[in-house]
Amino acid sequence: MCGIVGYIGPKQAQEVLISGLSKLEYRGYDSAGVAIGDGACITVKKKAGKLANLSGELAAQPLAGTMGIGHTRWATHGLPNDTNSHPHATEDGQIVIVHNGIIENYLSLKEGLMGRGHTFKSETDSEVLAHLIEEAYQGDLEGAVRTALSQVRGAYGIVVTHVNHREIVAARTVSPLVMGVGEGEMFLASDVPALLAYTRKMVFLHDGDMVVLNDDGYRVTDLAGTALQRPVETIEWDAEAAEKGGFDTYMLKEVYEQPQALTNTLIGRLHDETGEVNLDINLDPASFKRISIIACGTAFYAGLVGEYLIEQLARIPVECDVASEYRYRDPLVSENTLAIVVSQSGETIDTLEALREAKKGGAKTLGVINAKGSSMTRELDDTLYIHAGPEIGVASTKAYTSMVSAFLLLALWLGRARGTISGEEGAELLHATRELPRLVEEALAEARIEQIKRVAEKYHQARDYLFLGRGVNSPTAYEGALKLKEISYIHAEAYAAGEMKHGPIALIDSNLPVVVVATESRLLEKTISNVQEVRARGGKVILILSDGDTENAQHADDVIYVPRAHEMVSPVVNAVAMQLLAYFTATALGKDVDKPRNLAKSVTVE
Ligand code: F6R
Numbered sequence: 001m002c003g004i005v006g007y008i009g010p011k012q013a014q015e016v017l018i019s020g021l022s023k024l025e026y027r028g029y030d031s032a033g034v035a036i037g038d039g040a041c042i043t044v045k046k047k048a049g050k051l052a053n054l055s056g057e058l059a060a061q062p063l064a065g066t067m068g069i070g071h072t073r074w075a076t077h078g079l080p081n082d083t084n085s086h087p088h089a090t091e092d093g094q095i096v097i098v099h100n101g102i103i104e105n106y107l108s109l110k111e112g113l114m115g116r117g118h119t120f121k122s123e124t125d126s127e128v129l130a131h132l133i134e135e136a137y138q139g140d141l142e143g144a145v146r147t148a149l150s151q152v153r154g155a156y157g158i159v160v161t162h163v164n165h166r167e168i169v170a171a172r173t174v175s176p177l178v179m180g181v182g183e184g185e186m187f188l189a190s191d192v193p194a195l196l197a198y199t200r201k202m203v204f205l206h207d208g209d210m211v212v213l214n215d216d217g218y219r220v221t222d223l224a225g226t227a228l229q230r231p232v233e234t235i236e237w238d239a240e241a242a243e244k245g246g247f248d249t250y251m252l253k254e255v256y257e258q259p260q261a262l263t264n265t266l267i268g269r270l271h272d273e274t275g276e277v278n279l280d281i282n283l284d285p286a287s288f289k290r291i292s293i294i295a296c297g298t299a300f301y302a303g304l305v306g307e308y309l310i311e312q313l314a315r316i317p318v319e320c321d322v323a324s325e326y327r328y329r330d331p332l333v334s335e336n337t338l339a340i341v342v343s344q345s346g347e348t349i350d351t352l353e354a355l356r357e358a359k360k361g362g363a364k365t366l367g368v369i370n371a372k373g374s375s376m377t378r379e380l381d382d383t384l385y386i387h388a389g390p391e392i393g394v395a396s397t398k399a400y401t402s403m404v405s406a407f408l409l410l411a412l413w414l415g416r417a418r419g420t421i422s423g424e425e426g427a428e429l430l431h432a433t434r435e436l437p438r439l440v441e442e443a444l445a446e447a448r449i450e451q452i453k454r455v456a457e458k459y460h461q462a463r464d465y466l467f468l469g470r471g472v473n474s475p476t477a478y479e480g481a482l483k484l485k486e487i488s489y490i491h492a493e494a495y496a497a498g499e500m501k502h503g504p505i506a507l508i509d510s511n512l513p514v515v516v517v518a519t520e521s522r523l524l525e526k527t528i529s530n531v532q533e534v535r536a537r538g539g540k541v542i543l544i545l546s547d548g549d550t551e552n553a554q555h556a557d558d559v560i561y562v563p564r565a566h567e568m569v570s571p572v573v574n575a576v577a578m579q580l581l582a583y584f585t586a587t588a589l590g591k592d593v594d595k596p597r598n599l600a601k602s603v604t605v606e
Helices: 013-022 051-060 106-115 127-136 141-149 239-243 250-256 258-266 297-314 349-360 375-379 398-417 423-434 436-443 446-459 471-488 497-502 524-536 570-588
Strands: 003-008 031-037 042-048 067-073 095-100 156-162 168-173 178-181 186-189 201-204 209-214 217-222 290-295 318-322 337-343 364-369 382-385 464-469 491-496 513-517 540-546 558-562
Touching: 003 013, 003 095, 003 156, 003 168, 003 209, 013 031, 013 051, 013 067, 013 186, 031 051, 031 095, 042 051, 067 095, 067 156, 095 127, 106 127, 127 141, 127 156, 141 156, 141 168, 141 209, 168 186, 178 217, 186 209, 250 258, 250 570, 258 398, 258 436, 290 297, 290 349, 297 318, 297 337, 297 364, 297 398, 297 471, 337 349, 349 364, 349 375, 364 375, 364 398, 382 398, 398 423, 398 570, 423 436, 436 570, 446 540, 446 558, 446 570, 464 471, 464 497, 464 524, 471 491, 471 513, 471 570, 491 497, 497 524, 513 524, 513 570, 524 540, 540 570, 558 570
Parallel strands: 290 318, 290 337, 337 364, 364 382, 464 491, 464 513, 513 540, 540 558
Antiparallel strands: 003 067, 003 186, 031 042, 031 067, 095 156, 156 168, 168 209, 178 186, 178 201, 209 217
């Protein structure tokens, strides 16, 4: 994530930048910084921690100037300290940049730049951008930014100023950027709420767009310099709606953010050329003989998918425990154990204590974590961040799919390192994993949403629900039931489909909707046999099917189609349908999905 802002016009920039950043803190709050130009020089002020740390200092000693850029950080590369905070300036202080995203090839670029005499101050990937622009600069800032961007691979929303130019140059690929159009002034930000206090006229920049702003207006081009037309739109949202990006709830906004969250989880980690996965972790895959995955709630279900993936692909024995049980069951741990804790917040007390228990037994520890700098990350040997960005809705959505994707990466990495998957199989899975953001985007197409909404509304009065799935998608069923319970308060049970006949089958009657994950898999025929068992007893069958599967549709009362996906990555795609089914059921019942009763986002009590 990270939030960025820019301003050029008659006002004092400091006020505009701080106001904008305060609306973007939801995108990260590891540090904040501004760079303000007064025509003679650009002054950078940045501080680790929340924006209040910076704004307090600036209130006491304001920076004068009417052009500036600002940043609030969600750290990815480099610790959340003052030095790694944005903006980043060249050594002579002439060029200053802020960046949101990840530059995948920053290490090789950095080596090249250092070889050509550049000195780096921070550990960030972003700083290479300032140096690349400096190297390309010959009096034309726009041209220098264009040349610099032609060398980078990855995601960026970037905003650049130069002391000799009364203009701001910005560009985006993957990371969002919106421009605010004022009277004799121009604004930039990662998101609409940052600008609403100043203008409602916005231009949404597209992937590959570049823009030059000055006091009189703006010019949009593509990265090759060809002029583009982008419409000015008038935003009608009120401030609260704007913070939710125009969505009714944070949960729905976060459901829609999944393609971006998944891109962030995967970016820089998959290498098509070599078929390798680069996780930047210091574990020796040969040093452990078993893996314990430990987590709570939704994170636990992501762990169950992880268990399946790692055992399948890396052939290491894995067990998965809910943290509150693990802590007290005197687990067998040794130096050959790798304990993986999974947590969005990194603060859940049961998981934290379970981590301590595993460490006590001598296990090596790895975290699959969203929140940078959280308590768990300080005690773990290593952390695989999922980079899903802040999750505000109490019911976890984007963190779940990002955690599952992180397990895909981990299983691939372990499988390749241990030689349990061939280069060919690895390449196929790598390709399937890379497709995930696009598949999830497709799963969020309007016609699909409407279909899920119809199904949800048809059954929203049900007293109970049953969810079934098999293999790598049995956790999808568990997660589907949990989402429904949490936000609609409808009782829901979930079972591995083959286990249904050993008890839950007694529940089935014509009042019971049964959601079955029946997307393409090796076990599909067996799953359909379980569906027949439900049908024979009068249950209402809602099938989650892969696009084009009309044959199995005949066994269903209702069908929810999802994009076709490789079986191993399908839990990510299928989870989206589960989230939306729960969401529209809850809204049909008039429930407050962002604040479900009795729940808290971060559970720090035992
Ligand atoms: C469910 C949900 C919870 C959390 C659980 C663990 O939607 O959000 O079940 O998954 O409380 O939280 P973290 O991942 O922060 O450890």
